[in-house]
Amino acid sequence: MHVLILGAAGMIGRKLTERLLKEQRIGSREISSLTLHDVVMPALPENASFPVSASASDFSMPGEVEKLVAAKPDMIFHLAAIVSGEAEADLDKGYRINLDGTRFLLDAIKRVGGGYKPRVIFTSSIAVFGAPFPDAIGDEFFETPLTSYGTQKAMGELMLADYARRGILEGVGIRLPTICVRPGKPNKAASGFFSNIIREPLNGVEAVLPVSEEVRHWHASPRSAIGFLMHAATIDIAKLSNRVNLSMPGLSVTVGEQIAGLERVAGKNVIKRIRREPDQAIMRIVSGWPRNFDTSRAKSLGFTTAEKTFDDIVKLHIEDELQGNYVA
């Protein structure tokens, strides 16, 4: 099986690559080759047991994605997107990358023809939903995004479902919860603090909490996110029928519960490194975000999280990113 990852240089792309290299197969099928693509050159892994190639280009430029699809990859992970903040700041760029890029991919697949019908796993986002919400967003709740990013993801979901319905491809769209703990440096995304307040204190560094401890949000670990992608790659596609876009399971916790989990796992000293510094702008943004989901459908289709509690999320971060070590 030939696997293509679009957006391979991002956090999820890198972790998915690692997982594929380790497992060497997707379900019962061995991976015969892996193609990594991003707008910046993805790192070529060492010691791969199958051929891995990497390339960089702007896949929203006409003709670029055709080159990648010409090799007829059997499995395409479409993770490529510009993020929420950039899509909001640059309207044209957001539609070009997040909508046109997706459309070029789907159309390139269609044009190959000759019975070619790859599986396309598309990472959507809980940003397709917009407040006001019910307490838990169900599987049949409507999409009224409050960002251009969410709009573009919702449009991508629709197009994926249409091309799947027409038999051009096998499509699975998965709406990822906010990834927590996101590894790497603190970033300036409005959602950054959900991870910063866990990751930085464990590094012995102070982190800023800009909202109240009552704020509730929807999280999944990086390990869960990769697990969702792997499961989407092997799921019996017939079970999705024409509703191929799914909200993934996650944990609904308040910031206070996050901090309590961190304390239980890493101790009192660690949580002292969280500094409260209320930020009205961030509070306003966050108030429009989903707090909780009922993901019955995804669960019934076998999607599961790697964590049961927020304590688990902290432990997974220490295990997967810190080799078991943190600054107590």
Add this chain to the structure above:
Amino acid sequence: MHVLILGAAGMIGRKLTERLLKEQRIGSREISSLTLHDVVMPALPENASFPVSASASDFSMPGEVEKLVAAKPDMIFHLAAIVSGEAEADLDKGYRINLDGTRFLLDAIKRVGGGYKPRVIFTSSIAVFGAPFPDAIGDEFFETPLTSYGTQKAMGELMLADYARRGILEGVGIRLPTICVRPGKPNKAASGFFSNIIREPLNGVEAVLPVSEEVRHWHASPRSAIGFLMHAATIDIAKLSNRVNLSMPGLSVTVGEQIAGLERVAGKNVIKRIRREPDQAIMRIVSGWPRNFDTSRAKSLGFTTAEKTFDDIVKLHIEDELQGNYVA
């Protein structure tokens, strides 16, 4: 107020033009000029009390819609689309006209700048919904279209809402019920029989009923459809908040109830001209269509139908299309 109608040569476009010529105003604002556009040249009305111009072009060709928006129309009715059957038969054409066309319009408006912020009324469709349905589709039910046409309308809704949220325009998307009685010749659309079985018998002509009398569907008269457009043009836009796409009110009736209404209004002889000729293909298509809606939100925003019963729909047809005369 300068008004632009895109898709002016279609049934709804022609009836809207008539209504604007008659009323000479939209709400409290006088119409100063009217521009009609379609892919075929719209007929220029006689005896207009304000200047009316007409033009024909493919508005999905880059640059075409800019010419229309350059005149800064205050009110844009965007009715232009290729229909369900054609969008299903020609995937590329459907996306080009129904998605790209809409996007070119919104982007052309954005590029005018200088505080230009027209109201855009977009006709969407109940085809944005796909079976299985609840008994009545509510205002927060998700969009899982089962046709490319429905997909393209759903994508248009999302983009309209995004551009409205960003302050580029005032957007109102209205999901029209199936229009009944659709005037004109019988057409080959799968939904054609809902109107054929009323219109043709009233003309003294036989009509074919391809489904059982138990089939339930969602209807509104042409007069109601024009009423929705006029109301959308004057509604206080702030009341829509960020949820600018609305299912319009209608009547949920079975085919049997349609026939009973026709009989009450026009007599026993007329309904004898309906010939039962079951068609499995049409039955299968229709079984995936919405049957009923809960349109609380549109009603609370003042959208109302011209009819209370299916008898009214028959009477409105006789009044509006047949000058009160039918073949008994």
